[in-house]
Amino acid sequence: MLESKQMTRAVLAWLGLGSNLGDREANLRFACERLARTPGIAVEAVSTFRETAPVGGPPQGAFLNGAVRIATTLSPPALLAVQKAIEREAGRRADGPHHGPRELDIDLLLYGDATIDTRELVVPHPRLRERSFALDPLRELGVDPGTIPRRESPRVIRDPAEFAAHCDALRRGGCRLGLVPTMGALHEGHASLMRRARADCDRVAATIFVNPLQFAPHEDLARYPRPFAADLALCAREGVALVFAPSVEAMYGKDFISRIAVGREAVGMEGAVRPDHFSGVATVVTILWSLARPDFGYFGQKDAQQLAVLRRVHQDLRLCGAIVGCPIVREADGLAMSSRNVYLQPEDRRAAVVIVAALREARARFLAGERDAERLVAAARERLAGEPRCRAVDYVELRAPDDLAPLPKGPIGPARLLIAARFGDPATRLLDNARVDVDEVLAP
Numbered sequence: 209m210l211e212s213k214q215m216t217r218a219v220l221a222w223l224g225l226g227s228n229l230g231d232r233e234a235n236l237r238f239a240c241e242r243l244a245r246t247p248g249i250a251v252e253a254v255s256t257f258r259e260t261a262p263v264g265g266p267p268q269g270a271f272l273n274g275a276v277r278i279a280t281t282l283s284p285p286a287l288l289a290v291q292k293a294i295e296r297e298a299g300r301r302a303d304g305p306h307h308g309p310r311e312l313d314i315d316l317l318l319y320g321d322a323t324i325d326t327r328e329l330v331v332p333h334p335r336l337r338e339r340s341f342a343l344d345p346l347r348e349l350g351v352d353p354g355t356i357p358r359r360e361s362p363r364v365i366r367d368p369a370e371f372a373a374h375c376d377a378l379r380r381g382g383c384r385l386g387l388v389p390t391m392g393a394l395h396e397g398h399a400s401l402m403r404r405a406r407a408d409c410d411r412v413a414a415t416i417f418v419n420p421l422q423f424a425p426h427e428d429l430a431r432y433p434r435p436f437a438a439d440l441a442l443c444a445r446e447g448v449a450l451v452f453a454p455s456v457e458a459m460y461g462k463d464f465i466s467r468i469a470v471g472r473e474a475v476g477m478e479g480a481v482r483p484d485h486f487s488g489v490a491t492v493v494t495i496l497w498s499l500a501r502p503d504f505g506y507f508g509q510k511d512a513q514q515l516a517v518l519r520r521v522h523q524d525l526r527l528c529g530a531i532v533g534c535p536i537v538r539e540a541d542g543l544a545m546s547s548r549n550v551y552l553q554p555e556d557r558r559a560a561v562v563i564v565a566a567l568r569e570a571r572a573r574f575l576a577g578e579r580d581a582e583r584l585v586a587a588a589r590e591r592l593a594g595e596p597r598c599r600a601v602d603y604v605e606l607r608a609p610d611d612l613a614p615l616p617k618g619p620i621g622p623a624r625l626l627i628a629a630r631f632g633d634p635a636t637r638l639l640d641n642a643r644v645d646v647d648e649v650l651a652p
């Protein structure tokens with residue numbers, strides 16, 4: 209029992225118990241006894257034990273499940289350490305198969321009315337509401353499922369300070385945080401960034417913000433697609449924990465005048481066609497980065513010049529973490545995925561694949577031995593010119609593969625070909641790029 213002085217500070221917590229290996233009932237009873245003998249824990253009530261079918265994992269035998277209500281003065285991490293120790297004492301091996309059969313499982317389901325989101329611990333348990341094997345014993349112990357704090361997934365945050373606070377809490381909880389900045393209208397390209405972030409990090413924060421600073425007055429800011437519900441569904445599907453979707457006012461306020469100046473990576477190509485664009489991109493990404501302070505931020509290689517500009521800003525401003533560039537994701541016919549592809553009429557959409565043909569043409573010639581930059585660019589331009597629905601070619605340029613520096617004169621070595629061309633009326637600008645010296649796949 210807890211001493212009365214301690215009891216005043218005690219928190220009610222509910223632990224789920226499960227076993228499907230060995231003497232299942234003895235394992236659950238052992239857990240209850242061991243909990244009761246642990247200083248700082250008073251076992252108040254134990255549910256009946258019930259047999260349930262396994263959920264997930266390899267084929268395995270039925271579980272015996274139950275729950276206990278405890279009053280505890282232990283902090284959630286200390287309680288978790290006790291749970292793990294008891295599981296080990298019951299014979300559970302740390303290297304057993306993931307979600308495989310086990311002697312004992314002790315899950316912290318509820319800890320008072322606290323919500324906890326750390327690397328080790330998510331409380332209330334994330335799938336508690338879907339799991340009758342945990343919910344039924346809780347009901348028996350007097351928990352009304354309607355009062356369990358709801359876990360919005362992903363959590364949508366509109367306020368910059370709140371976003372910063374959430375990211376901070378995740379980092380303090382030991383989570384490695386991945387940031388995926390977007391302007392919404394999400395597609396498989398964005399999903400691939402989120403998947404990569406999920407693989408590298410414990411939690412992923414995506415941002416959805418159509419950034420006015422990166423649009424010129426004549427550009428498509430007003431008509432840029434904003435399918436927020438579908439975007440949120442994609443984020444949920446990809447396991448994103450936080451979605452930061454601020455209003456323009458919340459991001460910039462009315463007196464906002466600062467801009468990040470960008471340098472040589474922004475010269476030429478997109479920088480020539482859209483003079484203030486990269487300064488606007490750099491400004492918003494720097495703000496998002498300083499709010500989230502991520503371990504990694506993910507950007508697509510499709511916007512190769514944007515990636516080069518952001519790598520430079522990240523390095524020069526000594527921002528925390530690292531930038532990760534991710535491969536281009538393509539439609540079945542090879543066209544690079546872009547939020548702006550939806551603007552295209554079907555015939556223009558079909559014609560747009562000529563960009564991929566132009567990239568392939570230049571690469572085939574390079575791999576066949578052509579090293580003259582002008583002739584390679586001319587071959588790509590000729591391909592584009594052969595497509596009557598291609599209304600204009602903004603640029604076709606060969607640059608250094610990663611930082612996109614202009615190539616030295618003379619025969620070229622490793623290089624990236626970058627193309628921007630316009631299709632349809634009103635014209636939609638499409639960007640694409642590929643290494644000419646590497647036989648990378650240009651269709652999925």
Ligand code: PAF
Nearest residue numbers: 389390391419489492511
């Ligand atoms: O690539 C984009 O979608 C945007 O330029 C970015 C990086 C989210 C900044 O608004």
